[in-house]
């Protein structure tokens with residue numbers, strides 16, 4: 001694989017402009033493509049505004065605005081820029097036929113060893129690899145909005161994707177400060193499957209008249225949402241206790257009768273093996289000698305740091 005210096009971002013919308021900005025801020029040269037000049041001009045305005053706000057926040061020196069903008073070339077010529085790029089990230093609208101067309105074109109126009117990544121939120125990466133020349137260099141790299149700030153990138157190989165492609169993409173994401181994690185190519189990958197399960201319940205609660213959108217947002221932000229940037233769901237289940245979780249699942253399933261609350265088999269199995277979580281030193285994780293105490297301290301120090309930010313942000317009781 002070539003060293004990566006020139007990145008092509010296809011699609012200059014909500015994600016594409018932020019992706020171009022992120023690469024440029026990491027001293028990479030960027031080609032940013034969209035269908036017409038008007039959309040590219042709009043993207044340039046958005047990027048400038050974002051960068052100027054970074055200066056206001058003291059995250060960027062004033063000179064950094066022009067430096068980053070100079071690194072971004074906007075164009076409608078996909079074949080020419082694909083021929084010059086060392087890495088391609090497709091971020092056009094979520095439309096499978098459109099993405100297949102773009103991958104066919106990219107496969108022919110980019111060099112055979114150039115990684116072709118898609119930012120799709122939902123499509124099976126195999127569908128795109130199947131229409132592309134040299135499918136071993138195709139993979140999903142699912143970023144999150146706003147891409148210049150949110151750390152996660154889900155790394156999703158197709159069946160044909162080579163190990164070298166995966167390793168290079170991971171190393172590239174890490175080199176620009178991202179937090180890549182491997183996922184299988186299944187609907188919603190990992191993050192969106194969880195996020196949409198939560199959205200479905202939040203919407204149902206409002207639809208059933210049990211709480212207003214403002215009340216749901218306030219409760220989520222100040223409860224489990226507050227914890228989620230410090231600890232993932234399995235770390236949280238371990239802290240709360242697997243048996244406690246099962247008891248709540250049982251009650252919810254009994255009262256609400258919805259399949260998503262049926263106590264999961266994986267929970268039953270672990271409880272049967274005597275794994276109750278932090279309280280007895282083993283749950284989804286092993287908390288060996290003293291680890292439980294360390295984890296409790298880590299919990300309290302991380303959450304206390306977040307509590308200060310939370311109080312500052314919520315003093316006025318604003319929603320957004």
Ligand SMILES: NC(=O)c1ccc[n+]([C@@H]2O[C@H](COP(=O)([O-])OP(=O)(O)OC[C@H]3O[C@@H](n4cnc5c(N)ncnc54)[C@H](O)[C@@H]3O)[C@@H](O)[C@H]2O)c1
Nearest residue numbers: 011012013014015016034035091092093094119120121145
């Ligand atoms: N918006 C999000 O929060 C988010 C988060 C993660 C992933 N994604 C994914 O990223 C991709 C882009 O999403 P978005 O929110 O930026 O969409 P968007 O609609 O804001 O932008 C898509 C851009 O693609 C352009 N486009 C369409 N056809 C094109 C073509 N033939 N050539 C070049 N450009 C073309 C459109 O003109 C538009 O500017 C989607 O696959 C989406 O699922 C979005």
